[in-house]
Amino acid sequence: MAIQGEKNQIAVEFQNFKKRFGTKLVHRDVSFQVRKGECLGLLGGSGAGKSVILRSLIGLEKPDEGQILVDGEDITKMGERDLIEIRKKVAYVFQNGALFDSMSVYENLAYPLRAHTKLNEREIADRVHEQLDEFGLAGNEKIFPANLSGGMQKRVGLARSIILQPKIVLYDEPTAGLDPYNTIRIQEMILRLKSKGVTAIFVTHDMPSVFAVCDRIALLLEGKVSAIGTREELERAPEGKLGRFVTGQEL
Ligand SMILES: Nc1ncnc2c1ncn2[C@@H]1O[C@H](COP(=O)(O)OP(=O)(O)OP(=O)(O)O)[C@@H](O)[C@H]1O
Ligand SMILES: [Mg+2]
Structure with a gap:
């Protein structure tokens, strides 16, 4: 029973x-778990395969071998219909916000609600305004993406990605290129979701944000997870991989 209980605490698991x-072998043998409600930072050099891991988690890439479990279900064998359900549960926050240029901020946020829920227009309006309010974006409803700053685009992108209230959120470099103000706003958005029990994988090169929002950190190196643990555990580890990675030394 104890083992069963433990299994239920795992939201995401990559197995081999x-x-x-x-001809390029990107992932040799990647295994790790993300606990429910946890935010796991996923670090690794450019080209280490971090985005491929995130894309695989929503079925946009198929592994050559191995399993990916989401709430205990192997998604690698699923067809498109089941993957659509997985994508409602697991949101992927794209690096550039991926907003629709021809739609206002309001329409961008309303879009997933129209496509995937049975809410009527009034309920949609309530939900969109609530979301914009919660993330400090109220008053921008009529603006088009081209007229938003890069930081605002990313914040709107995040607000849209999570409007269906996913249980798991995958952040792909959400703070890359942002000024300190917008970086901290994004950190706050992530922490707010975390306080609601949302599980997350946070891919980034932005170490202050990792330390601000992540419970544990995994380091991807040469096709494997070469270290995983809390910041303190990794900093204490004799091989000191986290410190070497962060300070730009060869691993
Ligand atoms: N669809 C694809 N076809 C061919 N090669 C790909 C494809 N997707 C990814 N790759 C290769 O896989 C490797 C890992 O890519 P990935 O985008 O996951 O890296 P990353 O760790 O996210 O890097 P970055 O930090 O620069 O975003 C790269 O060498 C990339 O060229
Ligand atoms: Mg990437």
């Missing part, structure tokens, strides 16, 4: 994930 593109 292997992925190659042509």
